[in-house]
Amino acid sequence: xxxxxxxxxxxxxxAHGAGAPMDSEFMNDMALLLARRGVRVVxxxxxxxxxxxxxxxxxxxxxxxGLVAHFHQVLDELGSGSVYIGxxxxxxxxxxxxxxxxDVAGVCVLGYPFHPPGKPEKTRLEHLPQVRSxxxxxxxxxxxxxxxxxxxxxxxxxxxxxxxCADGDHSFKxxxxxxxxxxxxxxxxxxxxxxxxxx
Numbered sequence: 001x002x003x004x005x006x007x008x009x010x011x012x013x014x015a016h017g018a019g020a021p022m023d024s025e026f027m028n029d030m031a032l033l034l035a036r037r038g039v040r041v042v043x044x045x046x047x048x049x050x051x052x053x054x055x056x057x058x059x060x061x062x063x064x065x066g067l068v069a070h071f072h073q074v075l076d077e078l079g080s081g082s083v084y085i086g087x088x089x090x091x092x093x094x095x096x097x098x099x100x101x102x103d104v105a106g107v108c109v110l111g112y113p114f115h116p117p118g119k120p121e122k123t124r125l126e127h128l129p130q131v132r133s134x135x136x137x138x139x140x141x142x143x144x145x146x147x148x149x150x151x152x153x154x155x156x157x158x159x160x161x162x163x164x165c166a167d168g169d170h171s172f173k174x175x176x177x178x179x180x181x182x183x184x185x186x187x188x189x190x191x192x193x194x195x196x197x198x199x
Contacts, residue, residue, distance in 0.1 A: 001074075002043040005035030010197050011083040012108060013042045013075060015091025018061050021049050026088060026171055029183075030110065033190035038199035044074045046091075061090060064097060071098045084197055089113050089145070089170065092137075093124060100130040107135040108193045111170050114146030114154070128157055135160045136196040138189035140168025142175075163192040 002022060012034065016022045022043040031041040045053070047070060048062050061067065071094055075083065082105045085095040092109030099107050115123050128135075135157075141148040141164050148164055156162075165185035167174035172185035 002031070003040065004031040004043075005040040006038060007040065009038050009040040010105075010199060011040045011042060011078070012193070012197065013044070013078065013083055013085045014108075015071060015085075015087030015094055016043070016045060016049060017087070017089035017091055017111075020088075021045060021053060026110075029186055030088075030190065033186060034193060037190060037194035039194060039197060042078065046070055064094065067094045068097050068101070071095065072102065075102070075104075084108055086110070086136075086193075096131050096135060097127060099133050099135075100127055102132075104133050106133050106196060107131065108196060109135065109137045110189060111139060111143055111172070112137045112146060114151060117144060120150055123154070125154060125156070128160065131157070131159065133159075134196075136163065136192060137161070138163045138165060138172075138192055140165045140170060140172045140174075140185070142167060143170045145170055161196070163188065165189060 016027055022045045034041050046067055048059050052058055084106045085098060085104050086092055086108030087095050088110045090113060093113055095107050139146060139162060165172040165188055166180055167178040168185045173182040174180040
């Protein structure tokens with residue numbers, strides 16, 4: 001596990017996405033930005049990603065029940081009372097599933113995969129009304145797994161708050177023509193999460 005930020009700050013347990021590890025550039029940048037805002041960010045890896053780090057061989061994520069069980073195990077090991085949980089893409093989706101089964105202070109998602117790539121008809125919304133905690137989703141307006149136009153047509157629970165990263169893709173990167181930078185959108189997301197957590 002990796003830990004950034006003040007030891008006495010509110011804890012956010014942050015899971016990685018499907019294809020990149022806990023210390024990817026995106027995860028490192030977000031952890032640093034949140035740490036500067038007073039959040040203690042704890043990162044971990046799911047077993048398939050830890051195995052990839054060990055063997056060097058890529059493998060797909062385990063099925064959701066196994067990922068959720070590991071997330072629960074990490075939280076049990078931390079034993080730090082009330083925590084926030086979240087993650088990038090798949091890791092954020094797993095956090096919302098965990099939050100249907102246990103009480104957490106809140107859920108913070110960086111790019112929710114509202115549907116699989118190229119399959120907007122197969123939405124991943126069914127469990128969201130069962131999430132027990134408030135949810136913050138930071139989403140790129142051009143995210144191919146849930147654009148602003150697509151998500152605007154969903155009937156999402158009132159417990160979910162959306163913050164849009166202008167012209168951002170799944171990693172919040174805008175097009176050059178927009179005049180924006182990815183760092184701008186990462187800061188927007190970090191500010192939103194810090195405000196959500198209350199630091």
